[in-house]
Amino acid sequence: MQLNSPPGETMTKRIKWTDRRFDFTFPAALYPEMIERVRGTPARLEDRIGSLPPAILQRRDGGKWSIQENAGHLLDLEPLVMERLNQYLAGVTELHAADMSNRKTHEADHNNVPVASILHDFREQRTKIVARLDGLDAEMFVRSALHPRLAVQMRLVDMIFFQAEHDDFHLTRISELVRLFAS
Secondary structure, eight states: OBOOOOTTSOSBOOOOGGGOOOOOOSOGGGHHHHHHHHHHHHHHHHHHHTTOOHHHHTOOBTTBOOHHHHHHHHHHHHHHHHHHHHHHHHTOSBOOOOOTTOHHHHHHOGGGSOHHHHHHHHHHHHHHHHHHHHTSOGGGGGOEEEETTTTEEEEHHHHHHHHHHHHHHHHHHHHHHHHHHHO
């Protein structure tokens, strides 16, 4: 939905991440496609922002995160993704809760870190996660645990889908900001 917005405001009305609901009824056999989605995020992120100048990367839209802060947020969540992957492998019944206040991102001061460092570190951490996923047997992807915020059972394949959707949520926001500030 396109809205007429004053300069400096988001051009599209989007569903907040915390308001999204997910349908995890797809077959677990789709896990290879889900792995490919998360494998591709570092390249997509690098392609989208790697050549932008700091003035665009670090500019905020009101009080909302800059392009660089959105990228840093993806990096900040990689330890949670690895922790949850380890929990599936250990057979836990409930996944670790995310910090919904995003304290780590707010305190990280990503706008004062070279974007190349954020991109490198994100690629490095995501590569480790994908390598772990690539090494799993197909039956691991049906393991299930309770997702604390959504209050639903989530298979490992669902968690990968969930992460890919979160990546896309922030990549979409980055694209909005690029259109807003680079035009």
